[in-house]
Amino acid sequence: MENFDILNALILLANFVIVPAISYGSQLAIAALGITIVYAVLRFSNFAHGDLMSFGTMTAILFTWLFQSLGITGGVLPTALIALPFAIVVTALLCLLIDKSVYRFYRKQKSHAVVFMIVSVGVMFILNATVRFIIGPNDRTFFDGEKFLIRALDFKASTGLEEGLTIKSTQLITVIVAIITMLLLFYFLQKTKMGKAMRAYSNNEDLALLSGINPDRVVMITWIIVGALATIAGVLYGLDKSFKPFTYFQLLLPMFAAAIVGGIGNPIGAVVGGYIIAFSEIMLTYAYKKFFIYLLPEHLEPSGLTQFLSTDYKFAISFIILVIVLIIRPTGVFRGKTI
């Protein structure tokens, strides 16, 4: 088996780094898109986005339970995918309700962005409490259907390699749904009249008003999109891992990191930022010992775990990247602020 060392090393890397990072990155990208669009159109940092995601996921879980009790399931696919459109509608309605009852007042007053941010903290508290009140603070898995696409054992048996590759079906679903979402979003922003109106409004509010764009409509569409993005991101993350309100609150920072690293206000930046954050989190905390054992001759093999940072610091990595980007290039990789 000596000759397959390189292949084994690559499979090892794919199994523990590349596949998880791609799926986590897609989830972060969709979430960061929500943050970046609020920033571009409504011009504030929405601290409530994590809890909006958790609200959307909770709604999807409730619908999943309803469908399951009615005997409707997705077969090999998770039932949550059927519940997703319903959850999106509910979350989008909630966004509109919040906008009407809370944010609209400050928009009319032309309040400073920081005021909006503090208001979003208030919204965050209320959403957080609502979710915990309805579904409780505990961990919940709502995945059903076929769990694995490729199993490690089957993979080993069919290829004869020492290392196994596992791909969970949720990881494939994540990637497919994320790609569809991004394509639809970019098509909407680039090609449709409403999308162009949104971009114009984001670029220069006064000029957009002069050209006869209805600001209330732009804001309404924005919130619907944000609600949909938050729900999709939340459901994908919850399917892949599990749903816990506190975890979703904690996701706020990797999400902001992704949006800012890419260039806040720039949708392509948010997508790229999502993958940058996900890959760095996973690559920097992976112990490469086994990888090097495959590749290097015996006398060069590392004695330690060859890990850059202990897994304890997984959460800190996104903040460190964020801080570095803020110092070196505050506008992000793609110059941000317009969509």
Place this chain on the structure above:
Amino acid sequence: MIEKYRAPLAFLVMALLLAIVGFGQSWSVALGIINLCIISAIMALGVNLQWGYAGLFNAGVMGFTALGGLTAVLISHQPIYEAWSSAGSGILLSGFILISAVFGIYFVHKKIEKILLKRILIISIIGITLFGLNIFYGPSVSIIESINPAKTGFLGGLGLPIIVSWLVAAFVAGFVAWIIGKITLGLRSDYLAIATLGISEIVIAVLKHEDWLSRGVKNVTGLDRPVPYEIELQETTWFIDLIASINTSKLQAVQILSDRQDILNKLVIDGSSIFVKLCYAGLFILVLLIIYFLSHLALQSPWGRMLRAIRDNEDAASAMGKNIVAKHLQIFVIGSAIIGIAGAMLTTLDGQFTPGSYQPLRFTFIIWVMVIVGGSGNNLGSIFGGFFIWFMWIEAEPLSIAFISLLTNGLDYNSPVRMHLIASAPHLRLFIMGSILLLALRFMPQGVIPEKVSKE
């Protein structure tokens, strides 16, 4: 006219609320709430300096609180000599390597002009540092953590009285704030918020996982106390005499001697708990008053006026020749130092340091609610906000349970809906906080006690 009585009226209401708890529940509970109210008020004063005076959104309150707590441990815990002698040098050396690396990179960044050379040098400094840390830091840490891990497993502290740490915490938090401020001030206001939120999470991550420093999530318990212990008080003659003389009439009403002794014992036990809390309250109030008067003086001074000028119109202030970033750095350091003091006091009151308990909702955003509800820019407002919001935070739980019970009165006692609602009632606490914040922002954006705008 009504403006003049706002502050006294607000504090009167607050006193009444606390008195209701005192008479209704018990004075021990009320004093427990008051002590945390005072600590919250100090934190709110710190945030108010940054937000109310200078318009800086510091979302890293939790990090500075935890640093204060860490200082309390490092000052008051007995040193672990065994750990120091076996691996202390390794840790010190690692610290030295890290500091020289930082200075090295700074030097290279400032002095070297050529970009390629600069990058090569910086990368090689980082490489050498990682290599050096790998040799010295890793092994030292495992040695330290293996020494009596169930009880210590860390380097310990200096063994000084814990009250010293209150002052030191100001310097520790201030120093870290200086570093953070150097990095993040000058960013747009909402970037500052996100950056500080992130940095505070890094601080907590370090405290949770660096066991050699403060035992990480294994917590440090049984810290030194600046006030007497209840058990000791209950055996001290002067204290028993004091309790007896306060309750003379109550005791004389009891005829049987043994009964009288039992009642006295019970009174002494209750009294000792109240006495300890009173001692803490005395110390805390002293700190609160000192910080309040200093901030008040600062606000009235030309420096305070300049800060408000910068807050209200950065461009104009800049045109007048004020260095905005430098002034922001000053206020950021001072405000964070105050939060650090409060953090050390909190750990002192708890008698233990538990990094796992630091959560941004409880230690960052609630403090923000206090400042905004109390009245940003007004120190008295922040103190009131600290008292009122902490009071609500504690009392929200029993209130929401009572509310839910009332609401579900018509339902069957064992119905699943009722059971679920009762079990979820504590989560309404966050709901109440959010509602208070949103209502205050909407209908009372200046806060309960608004900033005084002097017309000179």
